[in-house]
Amino acid sequence: MRVDFLRDVLRDREFLAYVVARQSSWLAYSLESTAVFWQIYSIRHHAFDLGLVGLILFVPQLALALPAGVLADRYDRRRICAGVAATEFAMLCVFVWLALSGSRSLWSYFTAIVVIGTVHAIGTPAERSLLANIVRPHHFVRAAALSSTIGQLITIGGPALAGLLLAIAAPWAFASAAIFYAVASFGFLFLRERASTSDNLPLWNAAVEGIRFIMQRQIILGAISLDLFAVLFGGATALLPIYASQILHVGAAGFGILRAAPAVGAAVVAAYIARRAITSRAGALLFGCVAGFGVFTIVFGLSRNFWLSFAALALTGGFDMVSVVIRNALVQLGTPDGMRGRVSAVENVFIGASNELGAFESGAVAALIGAEGSVVLGGIATLLVIVLWAFVFPALPRFDRLVKAPSRG
Numbered sequence: 001m002r003v004d005f006l007r008d009v010l011r012d013r014e015f016l017a018y019v020v021a022r023q024s025s026w027l028a029y030s031l032e033s034t035a036v037f038w039q040i041y042s043i044r045h046h047a048f049d050l051g052l053v054g055l056i057l058f059v060p061q062l063a064l065a066l067p068a069g070v071l072a073d074r075y076d077r078r079r080i081c082a083g084v085a086a087t088e089f090a091m092l093c094v095f096v097w098l099a100l101s102g103s104r105s106l107w108s109y110f111t112a113i114v115v116i117g118t119v120h121a122i123g124t125p126a127e128r129s130l131l132a133n134i135v136r137p138h139h140f141v142r143a144a145a146l147s148s149t150i151g152q153l154i155t156i157g158g159p160a161l162a163g164l165l166l167a168i169a170a171p172w173a174f175a176s177a178a179i180f181y182a183v184a185s186f187g188f189l190f191l192r193e194r195a196s197t198s199d200n201l202p203l204w205n206a207a208v209e210g211i212r213f214i215m216q217r218q219i220i221l222g223a224i225s226l227d228l229f230a231v232l233f234g235g236a237t238a239l240l241p242i243y244a245s246q247i248l249h250v251g252a253a254g255f256g257i258l259r260a261a262p263a264v265g266a267a268v269v270a271a272y273i274a275r276r277a278i279t280s281r282a283g284a285l286l287f288g289c290v291a292g293f294g295v296f297t298i299v300f301g302l303s304r305n306f307w308l309s310f311a312a313l314a315l316t317g318g319f320d321m322v323s324v325v326i327r328n329a330l331v332q333l334g335t336p337d338g339m340r341g342r343v344s345a346v347e348n349v350f351i352g353a354s355n356e357l358g359a360f361e362s363g364a365v366a367a368l369i370g371a372e373g374s375v376v377l378g379g380i381a382t383l384l385v386i387v388l389w390a391f392v393f394p395a396l397p398r399f400d401r402l403v404k405a406p407s408r409g
Contacts, residue, residue, distance in 0.1 A: 015134050021187025026151045028180035030158025034259050035173035038166050041241040043104050050238050051363020057117040058357040064121040072126035078191040084123030085185035091116050092178035099170040149270040156263040163256015222393030223327045224347050230290050231358050233381040234297045238359035242371040248306050261310045262317025269318040283399030286326050292319040294382030301375030
């Protein structure tokens with residue numbers, strides 16, 4: 001089965017085009033986010049400024065999620081993704097100009113970040129809905145894990161590379177991200193165009209169908225809401241500039257390595273799942289991995305040793321990858337294609353936008369009680385959420401199989 005799977009997907013030119021486009025975008029985002037957080041923190045060295053970046057990215061995700069989902073279901077998803085990557089390229093060129101000019105105006109940077117947050121909100125539902133149209137349903141979990149493995153391996157190098165480029169000069173980091181967004185924009189256009197659906201519903205009625213669909217399926221609702229609060233409270237990544245410069249004293253290069261650490265753990269786990277798919281006890285595994293995420297978030301918060309901090313972050317990335325694969329399979333395989341964009345949009349509010357809101361929460365709490373207190377408190381809150389969710393969604397920890405075996409004959 002493993003040989004058949006690899007043979008099938010590696011012969012699929014469309015899947016390969018998807019991987020190139022997706023991973024180029026992933027690498028570009030990795031470079032971009034690392035450079036943006038470092039650049040913003042370097043202007044005033046205020047923890048709250050890091051939180052503001054998260055808030056600025058969150059607001060468009062929340063405001064545009066439902067219309068973006070309808071857009072992904074009614075229009076060509078590949079063109080949406082290509083347009084988003086092209087806009088990201090333009091905004092990175094703005095960052096290059098700001099850095100070269102020596103600008104220390106936070107509002108100039110924040111204006112560009114607003115545009116980035118807006119196009120992310122528009123493009124994410126379309127991008128998350130692409131893979132389910134490309135591979136067969138019984139190959140989806142492994143294909144998603146294989147794509148994630150490649151992506152995480154690339155992302156390992158992204159923050160480390162960004163750290164090295166930042167140590168030379170910030171414009172180099174922003175320019176590198178811009179180049180990879182250009183590659184992604186062209187790559188998405190090599191995917192086959194597929195007929196869009198039209199349910200003839202008014203925009204608002206069509207948009208709320210995604211919410212209604214999720215609310216009626218308690219397993220999906222429980223899985224994505226559990227991830228929401230884990231990501232919301234476990235936002236240690238947003239505070240890495242503080243840890244690198246003031247706690248661990250490792251500078252820009254060390255900051256890049258720490259940013260890469262979660263991807264190291266995620267890549268190892270994703271590679272394992274690509275070879276050995278999750279076949280049973282998915283719910284219990286989800287709860288166990290979210291608990292591991294919370295525990296090692298606490299370890300990172302308390303650590304004063306660089307390599308222990310790196311290991312803790314790598315383990316949080318590994319545990320998080322399992323929950324990502326489980327949640328993604330539940331949502332994408334349990335949703336009709338004509339609804340995937342809208343359901344992915346709601347999922348993005350729960351998960352994708354919670355990364356940004358979690359960054360704001362971490363920055364705001366760090367401004368009050370310090371970075372270490374913020375991270376440790378977040379890990380403890382994640383563990384408390386797990387206990388609560390076991391009572392609110394009792395069917396979720398007992399959930400067993402993600403996909404049914406394909407029929408023979």
